[in-house]
Amino acid sequence: MVFIFNYEREEMFKEVLDHLKHLNPVVLDDGSSYFIDYPNVIKFKNGGKQEFWRKWFVAFELAKASDDDFFLFMPNDFLDLDLDLVKKLHKKYKNKPYLCNIINDGREWCWIQKPSEPVDQYVKKVYFTDCGFFCNREALERIAFTIDPVNPKRFKYRDISSGVGQQLTFKFNREGVKMYLPIKSLAKHGDHESTMHGEERKKTPLISR
Numbered sequence: 065m066v067f068i069f070n071y072e073r074e075e076m077f078k079e080v081l082d083h084l085k086h087l088n089p090v091v092l093d094d095g096s097s098y099f100i101d102y103p104n105v106i107k108f109k110n111g112g113k114q115e116f117w118r119k120w121f122v123a124f125e126l127a128k129a130s131d132d133d134f135f136l137f138m139p140n141d142f143l144d145l146d147l148d149l150v151k152k153l154h155k156k157y158k159n160k161p162y163l164c165n166i167i168n169d170g171r172e173w174c175w176i177q178k179p180s181e182p183v184d185q186y187v188k189k190v191y192f193t194d195c196g197f198f199c200n201r202e203a204l205e206r207i208a209f210t211i212d213p214v215n216p217k218r219f220k221y222r223d224i225s226s227g228v229g230q231q232l233t234f235k236f237n238r239e240g241v242k243m244y245l246p247i248k249s250l251a252k253h254g255d256h257e258s259t260m261h262g263e264e265r266k267k268t269p270l271i272s273r
Contacts, residue, residue: 070140138196169271194229196251212231
């Protein structure tokens with residue numbers, strides 16, 4: 065089951081959707097200004113990063129109700145996802161609760177300061193996740209398919225992130241889910257402007273490696 069988190073970036077979104085359409089992804093759209101000619105869309109009133117957790121709540125509810133054992137979550141600016149390698153890695157690691165990040169932007173840790181550990185020619189073990197990853201069902205079962213509301217007080221700091229990746233990082237670590245980072249990014253992400261974390265991404269751009 066595939067989930068695309070969408071807001072604006074119409075051309076990028078169309079490219080991503082065209083690439084993944086055969087997988088019948090669920091599009092969670094945060095009130096984009098353009099019409100989306102695709103049936104499997106859930107429209108939200110725009111809530112920005114303060115309400116981003118609500119899209120994940122809906123995604124997890126849908127994931128829980130499905131019979132799938134593979135789940136992929138990604139924003140609309142992860143281009144040219146290497147689906148063959150994603151499938152290969154899922155097959156390799158699916159017998160234990162795992163998730164694999166899609167983008168390697170050079171970070172060795174995030175929110176939890178533990179060093180990475182080499183695994184194989186494809187990935188290394190890390191202790192964090194961001195908002196673009198794939199996983200098996202057991203990983204989501206470990207956290208009971210839950211995400212908690214993000215405290216609005218968090219956003220008194222303008223540059224702060226949505227809180228989703230941080231929360232999921234702590235949940236997955238607490239429940240013993242193995243987290244991996246690809247040696248080489250599984251999709252392309254350039255140094256384009258962020259619609260959610262503009263100032264933060266100027267300081268720490270998510271450029272795929």
